[in-house]
Amino acid sequence: MSETHILLDPTSELSPIERPRRARPASLDGMRVGLLDISKRRGDVFLDRLEERLIERGLTVRRYRKPRFSILAPTELKQQIRKECDLVIEALAD
Amino acid sequence: MASRLVAVVKRDCPTCNLVVPVLRQLAGAQPLTIYTQDDPSFPDGVAPADDTSLEQSYRLEIEIVPTLIRFEHDRETARTFGWDRREWERVSGVSSLGPALPDQRPGCGSKTEEPGIAERLAIRFGGVTFQSREIPLDDEVDLIETCYERGWTDGLPVVPPTRERVLAMLNGTTRAPQDVVGTIPPDYADCTVEKAAINAVLAGCKPEYFPVVIAAIEAALVPDFGLHGVLCTTNFIGPVVMVNGPIARAIGMNARVNALGQGNRANATIGRALQLVVRNVGGGRPGEIDRATLGNPGKYTFCFAEDEDGSNWESYAVEKGFSKDASTVTLFVGDGVAPIVDEISRTPESLARTYAACLRAAHHPKKVIDVAAFLVVTPEHARVFDQAGWTKQRLKSELEQLLQIPVSELVRGANGIDAGILPHEAANPTGTIPKFRTGSLNIVRAGGGAGKFSAYISGLGSITINPVTREVRA
Numbered sequence: 001m002s003e004t005h006i007l008l009d010p011t012s013e014l015s016p017i018e019r020p021r022r023a024r025p026a027s028l029d030g031m032r033v034g035l036l037d038i039s040k041r042r043g044d045v046f047l048d049r050l051e052e053r054l055i056e057r058g059l060t061v062r063r064y065r066k067p068r069f070s071i072l073a074p075t076e077l078k079q080q081i082r083k084e085c086d087l088v089i090e091a092l093a094d
Numbered sequence: 095m096a097s098r099l100v101a102v103v104k105r106d107c108p109t110c111n112l113v114v115p116v117l118r119q120l121a122g123a124q125p126l127t128i129y130t131q132d133d134p135s136f137p138d139g140v141a142p143a144d145d146t147s148l149e150q151s152y153r154l155e156i157e158i159v160p161t162l163i164r165f166e167h168d169r170e171t172a173r174t175f176g177w178d179r180r181e182w183e184r185v186s187g188v189s190s191l192g193p194a195l196p197d198q199r200p201g202c203g204s205k206t207e208e209p210g211i212a213e214r215l216a217i218r219f220g221g222v223t224f225q226s227r228e229i230p231l232d233d234e235v236d237l238i239e240t241c242y243e244r245g246w247t248d249g250l251p252v253v254p255p256t257r258e259r260v261l262a263m264l265n266g267t268t269r270a271p272q273d274v275v276g277t278i279p280p281d282y283a284d285c286t287v288e289k290a291a292i293n294a295v296l297a298g299c300k301p302e303y304f305p306v307v308i309a310a311i312e313a314a315l316v317p318d319f320g321l322h323g324v325l326c327t328t329n330f331i332g333p334v335v336m337v338n339g340p341i342a343r344a345i346g347m348n349a350r351v352n353a354l355g356q357g358n359r360a361n362a363t364i365g366r367a368l369q370l371v372v373r374n375v376g377g378g379r380p381g382e383i384d385r386a387t388l389g390n391p392g393k394y395t396f397c398f399a400e401d402e403d404g405s406n407w408e409s410y411a412v413e414k415g416f417s418k419d420a421s422t423v424t425l426f427v428g429d430g431v432a433p434i435v436d437e438i439s440r441t442p443e444s445l446a447r448t449y450a451a452c453l454r455a456a457h458h459p460k461k462v463i464d465v466a467a468f469l470v471v472t473p474e475h476a477r478v479f480d481q482a483g484w485t486k487q488r489l490k491s492e493l494e495q496l497l498q499i500p501v502s503e504l505v506r507g508a509n510g511i512d513a514g515i516l517p518h519e520a521a522n523p524t525g526t527i528p529k530f531r532t533g534s535l536n537i538v539r540a541g542g543g544a545g546k547f548s549a550y551i552s553g554l555g556s557i558t559i560n561p562v563t564r565e566v567r568a
Contacts, residue, residue, distance in 0.1 A: 006230050
């Protein structure tokens with residue numbers, strides 16, 4: 001009957017209706033950073049430069065790669081990144 | 095148009111098919127609008143109006159098809175349903191209707207009466223509104239996954255709270271949606287009847303359970319229960335819901351075989367609804383305000399009915415002064431089900447000693463402070479007491495005697511265990527201390543089938559955390 005679903009909010013409505021983005025970390029100190037290459041051309045150029053800058057700041061950096069940019073990251077890859085990193089940066093370039 | 099007729103029909107109704115010749119007769123005689131609920135081409139040859147949206151059927155409050163209504167100056171003056179020649183002639187003012195037809199035939203249910211339709215129509219055409227925020231979502235999204243993403247679940251899937259389901263839930267109570275049941279810690283946000291209904295939908299409740307859910311929320315908010323403490327403690331406890339009285343039977347709660355286990359919708363969802371209210375309205379989430387070290391699986395849901403029919407003892411609610419005919423919800427705190435296995439005792443004296451020995455170990459054999467328990471006696475054990483003529487009170491006072499623990503066994507270091515009470519905590523170092531302070535050991539009846547087992551549900555029994563009983567109201 002309805003083209004769009006409507007759900008009623010079960011909460012005390014203290015948070016906004018749009019789910020807020022996760023808060024950015026206050027600092028990168030001590031963080032294990034993952035760089036995820038989504039296999040979009042020249043994304044690696046951007047990530048190479050980021051890696052240099054992060055290593056200059058004394059951070060641990062690990063590199064990861066998705067097989068193709070048009071698919072969701074495979075579950076194993078997501079689980080590996082979750083285990084090995086505190087935050088991940090993806091690069092979208094063309 | 096001073097006078098006109100309206101008929102409502104559906105193809106899927108043999109009586110509607112039967113009256114097609116009559117409708118043709120009437121259409122030739124006077125202004126007639128025929129609304130058809132299922133097939134816009136039915137009935138053939140009388141130019142029916144499409145009412146597959148059921149808007150007209152809803153506005154005309156059609157319950158049976160066919161229905162024939164007369165309007166004079168847009169005011170309804172006569173109505174009949176099903177087929178009854180005299181009635182149709184009276185309403186239409188036309189004589190000799192359907193001469194080839196039998197005198198009468200009952201009609202069929204209107205499509206507006208089909209399950210789930212009434213709520214949809216009320217929302218679409220009846221101007222029903224909600225106070226709670228509406229969250230619009232694209233057609234493609236998976237609603238159950240959305241509920242997870244928004245943090246509304248206890249880890250198990252929930253029923254997506256659509257407006258139709260919430261409206262159906264609200265119809266389970268006479269209370270107004272905007273009534274405030276209370277403010278829920280830790281956020282102390284108002285829990286309206288509507289918010290309770292949304293969470294009861296999430297939990298999977300039927301509307302007929304809803305009055306029990308409301309009573310459970312009310313009980314949780316009585317200061318004696320100490321909900322904030324129950325929520326934020328590192329202890330194992332969560333709320334346990336016990337239902338007494340006719341409503342337990344009316345909504346099909348389980349008090350017998352596997353009463354404390356899985357498999358009964360009312361037991362499972364009422365307990366869960368309370369926990370979801372705490373989570374979603376109160377903001378009491380594990381790892382945040384809920385600091386339980388281990389918790390217990392009853393924190394998903396822990397709800398059962400006391401077995402009153404199968405018991406010779408007065409129920410817990412009657413003990414607390416409620417009438418046997420009252421429906422009540424009792425809330426107490428529990429940390430799980432501890433089994434008592436005694437397949438040998440056939441005398442009440444021996445069985446009471448078994449109970450005392452097991453209850454003695456609740457929390458720690460040397461723990462005599464802040465410990466409470468509900469002893470749940472099953473049929474095969476109850477028979478031993480019944481045959482010997484022991485009332486519940488008799489068993490209670492026997493247990494009180496047996497659970498007077500010598501201070502010498504409780505002090506720190508006794509039995510090679512460092513834990514224990516300090517000497518100054520005992521008024522009389524050579525005396526005894528009761529395992530349970532007055533009123534904190536209760537006895538109820540549940541369970542069924544074979545098994546010479548009982549159980550106790552222990553929990554915190556500090557002076558700020560107490561069982562609370564509330565009457566269930568429609």
